[in-house]
Amino acid sequence: MSGSTDTIVAIATAAGAGGVGIVRLSGPQSRTIAEAVVGQRLPPRRARYAQFHDEHGDTLDDGIALYFAAPASYTGEDVVELQAHGSPVVLQQLVARCCGLGARHARPGEFSERAFLNGKLDLAQAEAVADLIAASDIHAARAARRALDGVFSQRVDAIADELLALRVHIEAAIDFADEPLDTLGGAALRARLADAVQAMDRLASEAERGQKLRDGLHAVIVGPPNAGKSSLLNALAGSDRAIVTPIAGTTRDLLREAVRIDGVELLLVDTAGLHEGGDAIEREGMRRAHDEMQRADLAIVVLDARDPESGRRAVAEAIAGVPRQLWLHNKADLLEPGVAPVEGDDVLRVSARTGEGLQRLHAALRAQATGGQTNLAGAFTARARHVEALRRARLAAGLAQQELAAETLDLAAEQLRRAHEALGEITGRITPDELLGHIFSSFCIGK
Numbered sequence: 001m002s003g004s005t006d007t008i009v010a011i012a013t014a015a016g017a018g019g020v021g022i023v024r025l026s027g028p029q030s031r032t033i034a035e036a037v038v039g040q041r042l043p044p045r046r047a048r049y050a051q052f053h054d055e056h057g058d059t060l061d062d063g064i065a066l067y068f069a070a071p072a073s074y075t076g077e078d079v080v081e082l083q084a085h086g087s088p089v090v091l092q093q094l095v096a097r098c099c100g101l102g103a104r105h106a107r108p109g110e111f112s113e114r115a116f117l118n119g120k121l122d123l124a125q126a127e128a129v130a131d132l133i134a135a136s137d138i139h140a141a142r143a144a145r146r147a148l149d150g151v152f153s154q155r156v157d158a159i160a161d162e163l164l165a166l167r168v169h170i171e172a173a174i175d176f177a178d179e180p181l182d183t184l185g186g187a188a189l190r191a192r193l194a195d196a197v198q199a200m201d202r203l204a205s206e207a208e209r210g211q212k213l214r215d216g217l218h219a220v221i222v223g224p225p226n227a228g229k230s231s232l233l234n235a236l237a238g239s240d241r242a243i244v245t246p247i248a249g250t251t252r253d254l255l256r257e258a259v260r261i262d263g264v265e266l267l268l269v270d271t272a273g274l275h276e277g278g279d280a281i282e283r284e285g286m287r288r289a290h291d292e293m294q295r296a297d298l299a300i301v302v303l304d305a306r307d308p309e310s311g312r313r314a315v316a317e318a319i320a321g322v323p324r325q326l327w328l329h330n331k332a333d334l335l336e337p338g339v340a341p342v343e344g345d346d347v348l349r350v351s352a353r354t355g356e357g358l359q360r361l362h363a364a365l366r367a368q369a370t371g372g373q374t375n376l377a378g379a380f381t382a383r384a385r386h387v388e389a390l391r392r393a394r395l396a397a398g399l400a401q402q403e404l405a406a407e408t409l410d411l412a413a414e415q416l417r418r419a420h421e422a423l424g425e426i427t428g429r430i431t432p433d434e435l436l437g438h439i440f441s442s443f444c445i446g447k
């Protein structure tokens with residue numbers, strides 16, 4: 001049940017004018033405050049038509065008042081909604097009136113934080129609320145909706161429960177240290193732990209895919225000077241964002257452009273052409289390009305189709321650390337007719353000028369963003385912090401396997417404890433306060 005003593009209030013609907021706007025209260029005084037505003041009793045879960053009054057009894061607006069009695073509400077506390085006309089002036093006056101009656105302004109995310117603290121949502125679900133609100137296409141929205149439904153949390157919890165059960169077994173076996181582990185079911189323990197590790201690997205790769213759905217793919221466009229990198233960015237963005245000239249060394253600084261291709265979000269970064277030497281500005285540009293590659297998910301390499309060998313080696317070295325690569329032979333329109341097609345799945349022949357091959361490029365980028373999977377059924381959104389926690393949990397579980405094989409049971413148990421704890425951070429079973437503050441402060445006010 002709720003531990004909050006103060007009652008919070010905020011406009012729950014989007015900023016700006018709208019058909020209807022909602023002021024939401026949560027906390028023990030919600031009902032009393034709302035009843036003073038509407039001048040009538042509010043029975044739970046009944047929509048009441050009412051006049052909303054200011055402190056002098058003058059009417060601010062008329063609308064619907066809706067009371068949810070704790071714990072059957074979004075936050076688990078007493079909640080009242082005042083559904084007024086969607087006028088920012090009216091809504092602000094209603095908020096001020098509620099504050100005059102004892103409520104205080106909610107911090108960003110405070111409603112959802114209370115829902116979390118009261119056990120209405122776990123942490124991954126609360127984060128999914130924010131992701132759903134911020135989703136920029138139907139794929140991201142559906143995936144956030146699945147995370148909100150608990151699809152991700154349930155899988156995390158199932159693995160965490162299994163690790164806990166295994167640890168209990170192992171700790172029990174420690175008390176019989178004279179017996180060989182196998183008489184205590186050691187083989188079964190090892191098999192179950194191997195299954196759990198496999199489940200963690202599967203979940204980690206799905207969570208990574210979910211993170212791409214949420215955050216989009218970070219792709220850096222690299223290649224030798226003049227190959228058409230900036231032209232390609234413009235072609236993908238559908239506008240003349242980058243300066244294009246026939247002069248090698250046109251692009252010096254990084255240029256970032258968020259684009260949406262077939263429903264996937266891409267952060268494209270155009271870079272300076274990579275080559276030996278160059279003046280101080282070009283060298284700084286190349287340094288920035290290298291920095292960007294450290295953070296990128298995908299390198300889109302642009303080579304000149306007429307001479308793909310030139311610059312290829314230098315570029316291949318530069319992108320060695322980027323997890324994924326897509327090679328393009330650009331300026332296909334300048335090839336003599338009859339040139340043999342390029343080989344390989346990850347090489348595409350395109351023309352930034354005529355648009356040739358861009359459809360296939362779109363498909364390839366979409367496949368990269370969705371981890372090669374075009375079927376997003378069952379996908380859920382996840383965040384970098386979830387992926388990182390899964391990675392730590394997997395690492396500890398792998399060490400537990402080694403300790404178990406070596407029959408160092410106390411160390412195996414300790415690694416399982418660490419793995420379990422890392423999983424607990426995802427759903428918020430175990431959460432440092434500062435992390436909570438960080439997560440919820442990135443929500444919008446009123447959520």
Ligand SMILES: Nc1nc2c(c(=O)[nH]1)N(C=O)[C@@H](CNc1ccc(C(=O)N[C@@H](CCC(=O)O)C(=O)O)cc1)CN2
Pocket residue numbers: 068071072073074081120
């Ligand atoms: N008017 C309105 N619409 C809204 C919200 C809201 O707060 N107000 N929501 C806000 O995000 C979302 C819906 N989320 C909600 C989640 C739980 C409960 C709720 O009352 N839960 C109770 C009762 C459940 C039941 O009757 O089955 C509970 O969990 O105990 C309400 C809204 C979207 N639409």
Ligand SMILES: Nc1nc2c(ncn2[C@@H]2O[C@H](COP(=O)(O)OP(=O)(O)OP(=O)(O)O)[C@@H](O)[C@H]2O)c(=O)[nH]1
Pocket residue numbers: 223224225226227228229230231232243244245246247248249250251252271272273274330331332333334350351352353354
């Ligand atoms: N015919 C043809 N010309 C192209 C194509 N793509 C780019 N170009 C031309 O090639 C020249 C260089 O293009 P940019 O896009 O500036 O090349 P870049 O790789 O960004 O070059 P730097 O920024 O200097 O590294 C320009 O004259 C473009 O018009 C293409 O597909 N076909």
Ligand SMILES: [Mg+2]
Pocket residue numbers: 229230231242243250251270271273
């Ligand atoms: Mg350029």
